[in-house]
Amino acid sequence: MLDYEKAISVAEQKCADRGIRFTRRRKQVLTVLIKADAALSAYEIAELCDAEDDSKMPAMSVYRILELLQDGNLIHRLELANKYVSCAHISCSHKHKQSQFLICDSCRHVEEIDLSSEAVDALQVAASAAGFNSISSQLEIKGWCAQCQPSSN
Amino acid sequence: MLDYEKAISVAEQKCADRGIRFTRRRKQVLTVLIKADAALSAYEIAELCDAEDDSKMPAMSVYRILELLQDGNLIHRLELANKYVSCAHISCSHKHKQSQFLICDSCRHVEEIDLSSEAVDALQVAASAAGFNSISSQLEIKGWCAQCQPSSN
DNA sequence: ACGTAAAAGATACACCATATCGTTTCAGCT
DNA sequence: AGCTGAAACGATATGGTGTATCTTTTACGT
Structure with a gap:
């Protein structure tokens, strides 16, 4: 896992640069x-936000915030x-400039990788x-992934 | 576009080999x-089937048939x-054994290609x-694709 | 304190897909 | 030709993902 404190401060800075706010909802997501x-998934995110405190994160808000975070290259x-x-x-x-992902078809684990330019x-x-x-x-x-064996494709 | 008559006869043969019927609905799809x-999309297929004659192709049937055709390696x-x-x-x-596809993000055109083993x-x-x-x-x-210029990614 | 714009909330709906169960069709048999 | 059982199909309900639209709230500069 990446450095949480560092990531949040980067996110704050990026939002400041864009002239938008880094609100409680955005920080939650x-x-x-x-x-x-x-x-x-967006709905899983909403549920986990709800679990953090006792407020209700609407799925709509999650989608809006995800789009905003994606535009800021904070998420994929x-x-x-x-x-x-x-x-x-x-x-x-x-x-x-590029993003490449491996997605385990069994356990859904994701690795962000760097393919060779070749x-x-x-x-x-x-x-x-x-x-x-x-x-x-x-x-x-x-x-x-290493933990999961291919069954079919 | 591929040879339609040939494709249908191959489909008939494949179904025969599997001991299943190549029905009107399956042929339609x-x-x-x-x-x-x-x-x-499955629903577009249903609409186009409806346009062929005046029967009503249920979306459920389309999904069932798509799965069957996919199992027979007739579609992807x-x-x-x-x-x-x-x-x-x-x-x-x-x-x-492998399938590789290029999908135009603009016009949705699809090319099935053969990547080099390298x-x-x-x-x-x-x-x-x-x-x-x-x-x-x-x-x-x-x-x-050649007809479409990238706008963003 | 007030006005404005950004942000968030709320509701409805579109699209893709699966689950389930009842009904029809058809090949093979007598 | 009629019977029968399995395959195929039809119909309804429901779930997951995502967008559109409109209203309300919040934060910030004046």
Whole structure:
């Protein structure tokens, strides 16, 4: 898990830079995502927020906040899993233009990885050959983590 | 688009081999998917079936039939798009253990491609390094086709 | 204190998908 | 030809994910 205090202060700074507030609700959502150290659905996030205190986090608010946090590159949305994860690089200086994820099809564990530029290039070459000028900067690959054996695909 | 007549006869044969029927409903769904030459949602398929004749194709039946066709390797389910496409290799002898797709994020056009084994290996190596023993035999990559320019990602 | 804009709340709804159970159809048998 | 059981289909309900829209609250500068 990444450094929580550092991540929150980075988030505060990023919001300040954007001229928006880092409100209690926004902090709640980001906190839940960081502390979970796993991919969560919007509704799971809402439930975990509710568990923190006795207020009621509406699912709508979660979606709005997730979008805002994503725009600030603080979190990522995994389209293959319909889940959200905190960015692995919030609290380090690492600037990644690309995001690549491995998603365990069994236990849903997620690893944010850095593909070699050779691998990315190979994908881009294949895409170009098939008439695709460019590929997304986010790549999601399903697989099976060390703890989980593949059953079928 | 692939050879429709050939594809249907292959489908008939495959169903016969599995000891199941190639019914009117099943033929309708496969026909729609082949003729559309594009990725369709289950509900879009139902609508297009309705447009063919004046019967009412229930969404439930579409899902059941899609699952059956997928088990027969006649179609693919695109998890990134929540859509379905006919397999590009129904009517040829090509046996592909793996499936790779490019999905245009703008117009939703889909290309089924064959990645070089080097590219696949590079992905597997990266996965292994991150603690993933194996990756899925189906890879889906979003991008932008020749007709569509990337706006954002 | 007050006005304004951002943020949050509330409700409704669209879309994708599955569960369950009742009904129809059809191949194979007598 | 009629019977029968399994396969196929139909119908309804429900769950998960996400968006649209409108109202209310909150925070901040003046």
